[in-house]
Amino acid sequence: MLWRAVSEETPGPKWSGLFAEYWPDYKRWWLKEGDSARPTYAESYRALKEHMPEILPLYEELCALAGGGDHAARFLSFYCPPPYLAGCSQAIWTGKEPVMVRNYDYNPNAFDSLVLNTKWQGRQVMGTSDGLWGMVDGVNDAGLAISLTFGGRRIVGDGFGVPLILRYVLQTCDTAEEAGEVLARVPTHMSYNVTVLDKKRHYLTAMMAPDRPALITHAAVATNHQENVEWVSHARFTATVERERFLLHRLRLHRDPEEKFISAFLKPPLYSTAFTAGFGTLYTAVYRPRRRQMELRWPGTVWPLSMKAFEEGRRQILLPGAA
Structure with a gap:
């Protein structure tokens, strides 16, 4: 890539x-x-x-x-786009300086492979592009970070593709509380879990759906189901329950230090090479909202990016298992 x-x-x-x-x-x-x-x-x-x-x-x-x-x-407009599915795991490491970490599992042939740094409408936003102005994860100059995972439900309704909702949150919100209000209000066309973390250490996860009100939770972990598994075959294929349990164990019982916790995203069961099925891990992202920094990680490669001194550039990445 x-x-x-x-x-x-x-x-x-x-x-x-x-x-x-x-x-x-x-x-x-x-x-x-x-x-x-x-x-x-x-x-x-x-x-x-x-x-x-x-x-x-x-x-x-x-x-x-x-x-x-x-x-x-x-x-x-991202309004009522075609249905699309992704894998993904995301979690908040709740240390002295909380960090948001996520894996994005998707088809490499249907992905922007692009980090955008913009100051549209006077608000600086940096993150991973989808649809050239939507975001699958990002951070803004108020110190608010955000990330999404697919919610594991087949129902499609009238609403927006979630990457534009993430862009909207980053353009208009300063805190996790404000983001939660937006995520509870704006309709989505499919089910997604959206996690936000702000510079004051506040975080939440919104379980959004097109056919029921969004559920705003204090969950620090989100994979590819919501309160309960509703799409059993998808859950088995993506190992969503196993990944959630693994992350909860790391956060609550094992209490990994920050770097060890981040490194776990680059190994099974979180890291996937199932590219032939369309759900390999394209990248790991690390967000430090207080510093307005992000990192993109792959096995053996770290690409740091900062809002204060953003440097344009390119990286040729070889994905293990990808054709």
Whole structure:
């Protein structure tokens, strides 16, 4: 995988170039069920205006940079996208300086492999891109970090793709409490577990779903189920219960020091090489919200990134087990 770190304070030629590069693949994915399966532009715009009005001007700016086309604008709304599944494990190491650690398990051929550092609307955000403005994990200049996992349910409803919800939280929230209010309010099209950690050591996990109210918990660990396993075959395949138990043991009983806890994410049962099935570990991310820092880790490789001195760059990563 070729990873890139890109910085652009306001939407401009760098983002426009990235969109032109990624759009053909995203367009095929977005239209795979047919044009009529996706909401119209008017429906998408109304949903954004109702639920995320603060970022509506940013959305309009990005649509213009993307060429102003109907399909691109509907895609960028993230409203009712095609269903998609991921693996993932995430946890808060609750030491003197809490740290958020996560593995992202997904298909390497359907992933941005991109870290974006932006100051859109005056709010600095750094994190792992999805859909070129959504985020699967990230941190903002208020010292708020966030990460997602798939919630292990097949139900699909009317709502937003969760990466845009994460971007919205990072653009508009300063604390875990504020993030929890947003996560309880904004509709999601599938079930996801979203964990947030702020600079004051407060954290929570929101178990979001399209067919029931979000459950806001104080859980420090999230894998790929919610309160109970509802999709048994998926749970067995991804070992979601086993991964959750492993992490809880590390946090509550074994009490690993920070580095040992982080290193555990690079080994089984958390680290996966099941790329042929679409759920291999693409990276491990470590977030230190007080310092506004993140690290991307792979076996034998650490890529540190900081909001204070963000450096653009590239990394060629060989994933064990990936074709």
